[in-house]
Amino acid sequence: PSPFIDPNDGKLYMVFEGNVAGERGSHTVGAAELGPVPPGHEDVGGARFQVGCIGLAVAKDLSGEEWEILPPLVTAVGVNDQT
Known part of the structure; x- marks a missing residue:
């Protein structure tokens, strides 16, 4: 976690990594979540478990x-998990 005080409003904030809320493995991962896929892409399975976020x-x-x-500021459902 990285706490900081925003000089604009004087409040204390914290940026952190985590997982998107929900039951493990319950997320739907389709074309809308993956975005453009390069030619030759191979689906290796398990994308529904990749639910990282900032x-x-x-x-x-x-x-x-x-x-x-x-x-969340950024979500990576189907792409990446919390490290």
């Missing part, structure tokens, strides 16, 4: 004791 949270105050998780 998240953002904002602290209730500058103590950083309580956080509110905001919607």
